[in-house]
Amino acid sequence: MHYKEYERVSQAALKKIDADLVLKNGNIINVFTEEIYKADLAIHNGYIVGGGNYRGKTEMDLEGKYVCPGFIDSHLHLESTLVSPAELIHNAVLWGTTTFIVDPHESVNVSGCDGIEYILEQTNEVPANVFVMMPSCVPATPMEDNGSMFTAEEMKRYINHPRILGLGEVMDYHSVVNAERSMFEKLDLFRDKVIDGHAPFLTDEQLAAYVLAGISTDHECCDFDYALKECRNGIQVLIREGSAAKNLEAIVKGIIEKNIDTSRFSFCTDDKHIEEIREEGHISYNIKKAISLGLSPLKAIKMATINAARCYGLKKLGAVAPGYQADLVILKDLESIQIDSVYHKGKLIGSHTPIVIPKPDDQIKNTVKIKEITEEMLSIKISHNPVSVLQMINQQIVTKHLKTEVPCQGGYFAPDKVYNKAAVIERHKATGKIGLAVVTGFGISNGAIASSVSHDSHNIIVIGDNDRDILLAVKELVRTQGGYTIVENGEVLETLPLPIMGLISDLKFNEVHSRLKTMIDHAHRMGVPDDMDPFITLSFIALPVIPEIRITTNGLYDVTHGKFITYQ
Numbered sequence: 001m002h003y004k005e006y007e008r009v010s011q012a013a014l015k016k017i018d019a020d021l022v023l024k025n026g027n028i029i030n031v032f033t034e035e036i037y038k039a040d041l042a043i044h045n046g047y048i049v050g051g052g053n054y055r056g057k058t059e060m061d062l063e064g065k066y067v068c069p070g071f072i073d074s075h076l077h078l079e080s081t082l083v084s085p086a087e088l089i090h091n092a093v094l095w096g097t098t099t100f101i102v103d104p105h106e107s108v109n110v111s112g113c114d115g116i117e118y119i120l121e122q123t124n125e126v127p128a129n130v131f132v133m134m135p136s137c138v139p140a141t142p143m144e145d146n147g148s149m150f151t152a153e154e155m156k157r158y159i160n161h162p163r164i165l166g167l168g169e170v171m172d173y174h175s176v177v178n179a180e181r182s183m184f185e186k187l188d189l190f191r192d193k194v195i196d197g198h199a200p201f202l203t204d205e206q207l208a209a210y211v212l213a214g215i216s217t218d219h220e221c222c223d224f225d226y227a228l229k230e231c232r233n234g235i236q237v238l239i240r241e242g243s244a245a246k247n248l249e250a251i252v253k254g255i256i257e258k259n260i261d262t263s264r265f266s267f268c269t270d271d272k273h274i275e276e277i278r279e280e281g282h283i284s285y286n287i288k289k290a291i292s293l294g295l296s297p298l299k300a301i302k303m304a305t306i307n308a309a310r311c312y313g314l315k316k317l318g319a320v321a322p323g324y325q326a327d328l329v330i331l332k333d334l335e336s337i338q339i340d341s342v343y344h345k346g347k348l349i350g351s352h353t354p355i356v357i358p359k360p361d362d363q364i365k366n367t368v369k370i371k372e373i374t375e376e377m378l379s380i381k382i383s384h385n386p387v388s389v390l391q392m393i394n395q396q397i398v399t400k401h402l403k404t405e406v407p408c409q410g411g412y413f414a415p416d417k418v419y420n421k422a423a424v425i426e427r428h429k430a431t432g433k434i435g436l437a438v439v440t441g442f443g444i445s446n447g448a449i450a451s452s453v454s455h456d457s458h459n460i461i462v463i464g465d466n467d468r469d470i471l472l473a474v475k476e477l478v479r480t481q482g483g484y485t486i487v488e489n490g491e492v493l494e495t496l497p498l499p500i501m502g503l504i505s506d507l508k509f510n511e512v513h514s515r516l517k518t519m520i521d522h523a524h525r526m527g528v529p530d531d532m533d534p535f536i537t538l539s540f541i542a543l544p545v546i547p548e549i550r551i552t553t554n555g556l557y558d559v560t561h562g563k564f565i566t567y568q
Contacts, residue, residue: 001323005045012044013322015054019044021346022056026330029068031306031319034298041067043326046345050322062330065340068301069318070098070327071283072308074238075169075196075219075268078119079106079503080453080536082496082516083274085122085130086357087509091274092282093128094351096329096337098344099317100128101308103168103196105135109456110428110501111364112138112148113157118364118501120163125356127344129317129327133168133196134158136186139457140171140545145553146457147367147428152185159189165312166194170215171456171545173199174562177209187213194312197235200398201226201547207233217311219268220546222247222398224254231264236311238268239303241286243276244536245397252290262299266308271536275513281337284329288337297334364501368452368481370425370460371432373474375467378423380413380436382406383568388556389419390541390549392441394532397540401549401558406438413438413567415465417445417527424542425460425474426553427452427502437551438567439463439541442534443527447488448473451535452502454542459553461542477502484535486519488526494519 001009012019019042028039028051042054073092078085078100089100102123107115116132123130138150158164167190170176175183187195197218199210211233219238221227222245227237241248248267255262267286281288283304290300309318316325326346332338342349385408391400407414415421420442426433448464450473460477464470469487476485476492482502485495496515498505505512516535523534544550547559556565 009044009047009049012042013049019049019054019056020058022054022059023067023330024059024061026062026065026067028320029066029298029301030321031069031298031302032321034302036066036298038064041320043346046326048320048322048324048326051320066331066334067320068329068331069305069320069324070329070342070344071096071287071304072099072101072266072318073097073269073283074101074217074266074308074311075270076100076102077104077106077271078102078123079104079501080271081274082498082505083509083512084357084504085119086126086355088274088277089123089126089128089130090353090355091277091509093342093344093349094339095277095282095284096339096342097282097284098128098327098342099314100130101133101165101312102130103133103135105138105168105456106458106503107501108135108138108148108150110147110367110458110503112150113154114361114364115501116158118360121358127347127349127353131163131165131312133166133194134164134190135168137169137171137456140543143552143554144457144544145426145428145431145433145459152182152189155186155189166190167196169196169198169219171198173202173206173210173545176213176215177206184213198545199230204229211235219270221251222396223250227251228254228258228260231260235264237265239265239286240268240270241289242270242272243533244271244395244540246395248286248289249293252293252295256294262303263307265303266311267304273516273533273536274509275516278513284337284339291335291337360500365499366481367502368427368460368478369430370427370474370478371430373425373434373471375471377434378421378436378467378470380421380438381411381568382408382413383411387438387567388549388558388565389438389440390422390551390556392439392532392537392541394529397537398547399541399549401560402440417443417465420444420463420465421467421470422461422463422541422551423470424454424551424553425462427460433553435551435553435555437556439551442538443529444523445527447486447526449484449486449523449534449538450474450477451484451539452477452482452498453484453535453539455540456543458502459542461538463538484516484519486522488522493522
């Protein structure tokens, strides 16, 4: 805090002047001592200046409600919510999340530096703290066909930006453990900042080498045993509860059973759709679910606040104490985490707070460019049976590699409702590349679903049980320049256009929500499991850095053994 600022706020702390705002009769949640005690909370010039008995220019009687720090989402991709970043943040703030640590690698994979500029511009005037991690793996692996490269040299222009905290999730662990120079140029650039990880299922030796490179967090733990292994190696585990990947229950149950210290755990959403945020909450939902599993409310709140702040070096966030920014969540109780009100820099944030959505530049639109495709190009010739099959898993983004017999006709794979066909079509440079695979666990019948959101290269991904509908779905996304679409019996049932980089809608939330709900209902009626989000789950089967098997523009890829699989 600079002298002039201190001079002002210290006068309020010393009671020489009235504070701007005093929240009276609140139960203060102290994340340092894990205590709860009653006090007035004085706020001046956006900072907490004291607790005790204060007078304010404005006073609010909390009548015994609980005062806790604003929640922190330790890792998320704003693009994955489908709406503009400002609209997403506005909705999440109402659930108490006042700090967002975002990784814009979705935007950068499509549009390069223009994607970073878009995220920075769109979050510049929101009523929250939005920090950015520089995408480390664009493309995610060298074999990917994405829209742009993002090198260490290009990162240098952002290194001193006040909202850049460090290097985003390092997905290409092979490049790390094999000490590839291009990766270490990025790691060295951020050696004095936070470096996020992405490290599912590493061996003990690989994990040790990964940590030696300076990587300090990971959000890819699916079970407690692996989370514990990472903690033992000094990694901060970001417990993820999003729309597709729901890892919180398994990890929190293990923490409780083993009575593990929670200081090395924080919460994140990673990828969570806005309709779920509106229905169940944001980081508040992570806290509530952890408490319902038996974790103490104070420990759960610490995981959502001070633990994350300390991990990312946010010295004035994450606590209710003098000198901390007055980002506060007022709770009606500690069991249901029912939100009463939210403050950012001492100002009340509500549904009435205006949303400022800057108009995006034209260069991040019209990003879907493909060569003409025919049904013949979608054929999978089978020369041997059984074959490799990608099995989707409900509520997880990991997959299973099956070897099983699949239906064939005339020497070609004949998809049905059990064994669907998936295709990934390069859409950035019109190369004509198409990867094909047999998929099970999705269950769609008499139709196809397609998306231009397919992590992390964001080519068109489509899945169905017949080539006619698969082809129609692809053509529909070319027409709309990106989006989600669902086709049944030769007819487009519904499409959600995502014209901004093929990732983000220019529609208001209510329209996005209405269309998406209709489309998800259609998908479930057509056979997709009721507990599976069809679009988010589909989007992840193209990401070749998560085990066990994936589909890319270059074909079916065995992640575990690092090789492509052929059907002939």
